[in-house]
Amino acid sequence: MKKDFIDFLAERKSIRKFDTSHRISKREIEEILSLAAKAPSGNNTQPWKVVTVMNKEVQKQLVPLSFNQSQIEDAAAIFIVFGDPLEYDVDHLADYKARNEHLSSEEIEKFKEKMTKFYEMSPIDKGPEALKLDCGLFSMNLLSAIRAYGYDGAPMRGVNFAGIKELLSIPEDWLPILIIPFGKANEPGRPKVRKPVAEFTRFII
Numbered sequence: 735m736k737k738d739f740i741d742f743l744a745e746r747k748s749i750r751k752f753d754t755s756h757r758i759s760k761r762e763i764e765e766i767l768s769l770a771a772k773a774p775s776g777n778n779t780q781p782w783k784v785v786t787v788m789n790k791e792v793q794k795q796l797v798p799l800s801f802n803q804s805q806i807e808d809a810a811a812i813f814i815v816f817g818d819p820l821e822y823d824v825d826h827l828a829d830y831k832a833r834n835e836h837l838s839s840e841e842i843e844k845f846k847e848k849m850t851k852f853y854e855m856s857p858i859d860k861g862p863e864a865l866k867l868d869c870g871l872f873s874m875n876l877l878s879a880i881r882a883y884g885y886d887g888a889p890m891r892g893v894n895f896a897g898i899k900e901l902l903s904i905p906e907d908w909l910p911i912l913i914i915p916f917g918k919a920n921e922p923g924r925p926k927v928r929k930p931v932a933e934f935t936r937f938i939i
């Protein structure tokens with residue numbers, strides 16, 4: 735089991751060529767997203783929003799907004815991951831906790847106080863840096879979930895996110911994180927090139 739997971743991590747590659755005849759069901763996509771959402775996030779805010787495109791006409795329209803990268807059209811589906819700053823709003827968060835964790839009104843008030851103090855001390859944790867971190871962790875989980883279901887994909891940011899937001903009528907304040915085309919792989923991917931551990935790690939022993 736451990737060895738399998740090591741292989742799973744070691745063998746991940748960005749895949750950009752897909753079997754264009756393969757279709758993925760909405761049901762399977764929902765399972766992949768549900769698995770990805772097990773990712774951690776600061777204070778369990780879960781600030782990710784995902785737009786799933788599985789429509790060839792829309793995919794064609796996205797190609798020129800993606801520097802003509804063909805994987806956008808060839809993929810069986812595309813996840814576009816955004817970060818929603820509303821999820822860091824203290825009242826919004828407290829409301830979610832009240833509904834899902836069955837807290838008393840006293841516990842909710844304490845939680846609001848704690849979160850307000852936390853954000854006062856560390857405003858960066860309710861800004862774009864935090865959204866990129868929380869949604870980045872979600873996106874990595876999403877890439878793994880895609881593979882766990884027998885598909886492959888590539889994380890991408892080389893796109894015109896402003897144009898994509900306009901085309902798909904995405905709310906103005908959603909922060910674009912990644913676009914992930916995925917499907918049945920039709921290539922082995924490029925060879926792995928990585929820096930050795932000694933080059934990026936400092937040990938304090």
Ligand SMILES: Cc1cc2nc3c(=O)[nH]c(=O)nc-3n(C[C@H](O)[C@H](O)[C@H](O)COP(=O)(O)O)c2cc1C
Binds near residue numbers: 747803889891926
């Ligand atoms: C933030 C980010 C943006 C990326 N943007 C693109 C992209 O626009 N197009 C693309 O083909 N690959 C893109 N990639 C994939 C990288 O090129 C790839 O992860 C890297 O070369 C390492 O290869 P590997 O994923 O196969 O290990 C992106 C990866 C990340 C993390």
